[in-house]
Amino acid sequence: MAEHDIPRATAKRLPIYYRYLKLLLDAGTTRVSSNELSDAVKFDAATIRRDFSYFGALGKRGYGYDVKALMTFFGEILNQDTLASVALVGVGNLGQALLNFNFHQSSNARISAAFDINEDIVNTIQAGVPVYSLDDLEKQISDQRIDVAILTVPAPVAQDLANRLAKAGVHGILNFTPLRLDVPSDVRVQNVDLTNELQTLLYFINNFGGAEA
Amino acid sequence: MAEHDIPRATAKRLPIYYRYLKLLLDAGTTRVSSNELSDAVKFDAATIRRDFSYFGALGKRGYGYDVKALMTFFGEILNQDTLASVALVGVGNLGQALLNFNFHQSSNARISAAFDINEDIVNTIQAGVPVYSLDDLEKQISDQRIDVAILTVPAPVAQDLANRLAKAGVHGILNFTPLRLDVPSDVRVQNVDLTNELQTLLYFINNFGGAEA
DNA sequence: GCCCTTATGTGAACTAAATAACAATTGTTT
């Protein structure tokens, strides 16, 4: 695995490249230039070329990139061949929306187990996914070899659940709660703070206006 | 308005500071140090002190910061006194979840109008918010002086709607679609790409593991 | 086969942000 020393910022753009390449391929396009990509994904063309260059010389000078080859290449890097099982903890407003949206269609992940304390939904199937009692958390995570969890519970219980998830062997948490979680160093947290996104947008608009964030 | 030249990265942290200060105040805490803040919000203490310093000398050496004063100060910067009206375009899975979650409780914004093409919900009230026909988009945005929209529609119609929103006078779009929108330079787009967040998390876990993103 | 156009890959320059380190200043204790 030679993909150490890839900048974090580059890694975050990989899925976006991949998604757009898939789109191009579906449309029958066979070649693409960094400038065309730039128009679509809105990163500077030089940034795109540099990103690609971390993985070697993937293009041809004067020609561009072969869509199919590039897509296949990134597909491997992003593990598109293996399907990751994900747990959803907290089947409320947001949890339901994520369940209904099938990540599977558009990515290499699917939510395979959900957890809640609400007796009305425990032991039901929601959007094709079984909702388990919280008591089964550790067992299901272990049995299903789940190593990523989506956390959509009320803030006051978020840290407790993060602790349990970490102990149960999860390696990543997509955290939708406003709380900044404490986790062991072998667990990666990705925060998605929707209220913050909206407030930041409002701040920029009120104080300046215009341009991308 | 002296708040030009505030780094983008700092601006994105302001709502997080504000939220935590409110929490402290509610708990009756009167003073706080950059180190205590650091524990809670998980940014380096030096980063926090630097962030604050852009706004002047807000603390006292050897003492820390006065919670109440600091909160009031940031409250003004974040326009907490005025309530921003926001439009929601696309009342599907995600749109419903955002409607049900009342931003108003936790921020200075509230969704005051929703739009969809689905006849089953047009002209109904969802979670206290009227759902209008798309035909009324321009009129409502103008009448209600809405300048931010949340976009939760299918990707294929996203650019069209962004065009209409921009023309109708909106200055900010919180974009949940995977599409990177083209907008006039006086419109700010904040992308929230949930599939990308999950895929990036998976990439990091598969290739390395551990630590915060 | 030669010339011309095109677009890559990358060294160098630039910009932004995070962190370290510490002198300056305040509150507190004795």
Next chain:
DNA sequence: AAACAATTGTTATTTAGTTCACATAAGGGC
């Protein structure tokens, strides 16, 4: 009131990421 402990505000340093600019190489036309 002097000594001490704590914690800021900021200067300097380091790290990360973006963009420029161009020599280099490929393809396509003639």
